Amino acid sequence: xxxxxxxxxxxxxxxxxxxxxxxxxxxxxxxxxxxxxxxxxxxxxxxxxxxxxxxxxxxxxxxxxxxxxxxxxxxxxxxxxxxxxxxxxxxxxxxxxxxxxxxxxxxxxxxxxxxxxxxxxxxxxxxxxxxxxxxxxxxxxxxxxxxxxxxxxxxxxxxxxxxxxxxxxxxxxxxxxxxxxxxxxxxxxxxxxxxxxxxxxxx
Amino acid sequence: xxxxxxxxxxxxxxxxxxxxxxxxxxxxxxxxxxxxxxxxxxxxxxxxxxxxxxxxxxxxxxxxxxxxxxxxxxxxxxxxxxxxxxxxxxxxxxxxxxxxxxxxxxxxxxxxxxxxxxxxxxxxxxxxxxxxxxxxxxxxxxxxxxxxxxxxxxxxxxxxxxxxxxxxxxxxxxxxxxxxxxxxxxxxxxxxxxxxxxxxxxxxxxxxxxxxxxxxxxxxxxxxxxxxxxxxxxxxxxxxxxxxxxxxxxxxxxxxxxxxxxxxxxxxxxxxxxxxxxxxxxxxxxxxxxxxxxxxxxxxxxxxxxxxxxxxxxxxxxxxxxxxxxxxxxxxxxxxxxxxxxxxxxxxxxxxxxxxxxxxxxxxxxxxxxxxxxxxxxxxxxxxxxxxxxxxxxxxxxxxxxxxxxxxxxxxxxxxxxxxxxxxxxxxxxxxxxxxxxxxxxxxxxxxxxxxxxxxxxxxxxxxxxxxxxxxxx
Numbered sequence: 001x002x003x004x005x006x007x008x009x010x011x012x013x014x015x016x017x018x019x020x021x022x023x024x025x026x027x028x029x030x031x032x033x034x035x036x037x038x039x040x041x042x043x044x045x046x047x048x049x050x051x052x053x054x055x056x057x058x059x060x061x062x063x064x065x066x067x068x069x070x071x072x073x074x075x076x077x078x079x080x081x082x083x084x085x086x087x088x089x090x091x092x093x094x095x096x097x098x099x100x101x102x103x104x105x106x107x108x109x110x111x112x113x114x115x116x117x118x119x120x121x122x123x124x125x126x127x128x129x130x131x132x133x134x135x136x137x138x139x140x141x142x143x144x145x146x147x148x149x150x151x152x153x154x155x156x157x158x159x160x161x162x163x164x165x166x167x168x169x170x171x172x173x174x175x176x177x178x179x180x181x182x183x184x185x186x187x188x189x190x191x192x193x194x195x196x197x198x199x200x201x202x203x
Numbered sequence: 204x205x206x207x208x209x210x211x212x213x214x215x216x217x218x219x220x221x222x223x224x225x226x227x228x229x230x231x232x233x234x235x236x237x238x239x240x241x242x243x244x245x246x247x248x249x250x251x252x253x254x255x256x257x258x259x260x261x262x263x264x265x266x267x268x269x270x271x272x273x274x275x276x277x278x279x280x281x282x283x284x285x286x287x288x289x290x291x292x293x294x295x296x297x298x299x300x301x302x303x304x305x306x307x308x309x310x311x312x313x314x315x316x317x318x319x320x321x322x323x324x325x326x327x328x329x330x331x332x333x334x335x336x337x338x339x340x341x342x343x344x345x346x347x348x349x350x351x352x353x354x355x356x357x358x359x360x361x362x363x364x365x366x367x368x369x370x371x372x373x374x375x376x377x378x379x380x381x382x383x384x385x386x387x388x389x390x391x392x393x394x395x396x397x398x399x400x401x402x403x404x405x406x407x408x409x410x411x412x413x414x415x416x417x418x419x420x421x422x423x424x425x426x427x428x429x430x431x432x433x434x435x436x437x438x439x440x441x442x443x444x445x446x447x448x449x450x451x452x453x454x455x456x457x458x459x460x461x462x463x464x465x466x467x468x469x470x471x472x473x474x475x476x477x478x479x480x481x482x483x484x485x486x487x488x489x490x491x492x493x494x495x496x497x498x499x500x501x502x503x504x505x506x507x508x509x510x511x512x513x514x515x516x517x518x519x520x521x522x523x524x525x526x527x528x529x530x531x532x533x534x535x536x537x538x539x540x541x542x543x544x545x546x547x548x549x550x551x552x553x554x555x556x557x558x559x560x561x562x563x564x565x566x567x568x569x570x571x572x573x574x575x576x577x578x579x580x581x582x583x584x585x586x587x588x589x590x591x592x593x594x595x596x597x598x599x600x601x602x603x604x605x606x607x608x609x610x611x612x613x614x615x616x617x618x619x620x621x622x623x624x625x626x627x628x629x630x631x632x633x634x635x636x637x638x639x640x641x642x643x644x645x646x647x648x649x650x651x652x653x654x655x656x657x658x659x660x661x662x663x664x665x666x667x668x669x670x671x672x673x674x675x676x677x
Contacts, residue, residue: 028385066346066386066389084308122308123511124347126311127466127467130466130472137346137349170385175383181366182380198336
């Protein structure tokens with residue numbers, strides 16, 4: 001069940017074809033599996049291993065290094081509250097404190113209804129708009145206790161469904177390389193000469 | 204503390220960005236809400252730089268970039284044109300890897316460039332690939348930047364359809380694919396060799412260098428140019444207007460503009476495209492056109508001049524300009540263009556702790572001094588901030604720091620303390636800068652504000668005076 005769906009296998013093969021070596025598609029494919037299942041499952045990692053032709057252990061070895069991959073069921077919405085310097089200077093700790101109280105959970109856990117997972121996070125590259133948080137990696141700026149509570153209300157009511165997809169979905173669109181425009185990704189061992197425009201150009 | 208949510212930048216789609224009466228090299232389309240679309244891009248001179256470049260030979264384009272002295276904007280500040288020249292002769296294929304893994308604390312520019320003007324970045328990638336003979340381009344974007352992904356993916360799709368990317372670009376024999384790659388959350392991947400490891404499907408751990416830098420042995424063992432998003436975003440202007448137009452802005456050693464984020468306790472935190480070289484930290488923090496001074500009329504206590512990794516400056520250093528060597532001599536670095544300002548109300552040990560925690564958390568675990576040292580620095584500082592530390596803990600911080608950065612550690616001069624600057628850089632026992640970056644902020648804080656730490660810790664003498672009763676069990 002948690003292997004990639006037939007449709008996602010087609011997507012996965014397109015992604016793999018873009019790289020000179022298959023293993024480069026490993027992280028994008030683990031993302032794809034997380035998009036499908038909400039978190040990274042063992043079956044999905046086995047499937048990714050088959051697709052990029054490495055061992056499942058290698059997939060796990062790589063995936064477990066990266067913070068965005070979660071290996072246990074996660075809320076529909078992952079709220080990451082920034083605690084690094086600029087946000088800390090502007091009240092990031094107070095915001096987290098409020099978030100924990102308001103949701104009734106400690107950072108690192110999920111609400112009982114499975115809707116929201118709350119986490120500490122590091123710098124989110126929005127330092128001028130501190131304190132910040134991200135919901136499924138969509139930014140919220142200058143968050144106050146009131147705007148946090150409004151956010152939670154909106155998430156519960158579904159008012160933000162159009163703007164914030166479920167956890168695991170990074171982009172609501174994908175890169176598509178049209179077959180008639182694609183140059184292709186040859187294995188580096190298959191390439192011995194420089195690109196044509198370099199050869200024909202005057203030295 | 205109340206959060207001022209009333210201050211918004213003039214362009215809500217570019218939060219934090221403020222224009223000014225200054226040259227706009229990379230932010231010229233931020234004023235358009237649809238600046239990320241191909242339509243707007245083409246209507247405002249988009250892809251003209253590529254067209255201009257394609258009428259010249261690759262080596263001529265490379266020469267123009269070299270003459271522009273465009274400095275890398277990722278942190279190290281190395282000239283981009285010179286970097287391209289390090290690829291070994293006759294070794295093919297060569298790759299371009301775009302470093303969009305912006306995650307240095309305080310840094311906030313690449314994300315805006317990708318969200319607000321993705322085509323400009325794509326055009327920069329194409330110009331770089333043409334000039335340096337690169338066969339394929341990988342655009343590595345930090346995974347946490349969902350909107351940037353969507354904008355860049357859309358821009359790539361539109362540019363492919365319109366013939367700007369792919370086979371025979373604009374009817375020439377220049378052909379290249381640009382592949383969008385998603386990161387998955389790891390600060391260390393911003394280091395170029397770790398970025399390459401990650402792109403190969405591995406854990407993002409930096410490779411040992413020297414001897415082999417990515418320009419010689421990079422992605423799949425092939426020559427690879429790794430450039431920052433902002434660096435590449437400068438290329439369309441340079442290709443369109445020429446290197447003279449670029450060097451006419453800023454100083455001869457630091458030409459052009461650069462994007463700087465000023466955050467923390469200032470009146471108007473924001474991202475500004477400043478004139479490189481001549482602008483000073485005083486301009487940036489106090490200027491009406493920039494951050495407009497310290498909030499609530501408070502005094503400046505300290506500021507981080509170049510991202511979380513940089514040793515701190517105090518008010519003595521305000522008149523330093525955005526020239527790399529000047530900042531180094533003063534004991535820090537310009538880094539990735541991030542200024543974090545602390546006012547007189549700041550609890551310095553607690554502020555330093557947030558950075559030590561960040562770097563301890565982000566250590567990839569490859570080098571022991573960083574993995575173990577960073578973690579210990581975090582534990583020690585956390586203990587002190589919590590009020591459970593002793594003055595021996597402060598000594599241990601310096602000891603642990605010496606295992607990461609042996610010898611003199613750079614710091615700023617302070618008239619108040621009567622100390623002179625120790626110039627940047629430091630020596631290091633780790634492959635990349637994550638380890639030293641855990642030590643730099645706490646070393647700065649301890650050197651410049653030792654009294655605040657002393658006030659928090661229990662002294663040796665006091666400890667000895669605690670009566671110890673040894674009860675012999677019956």
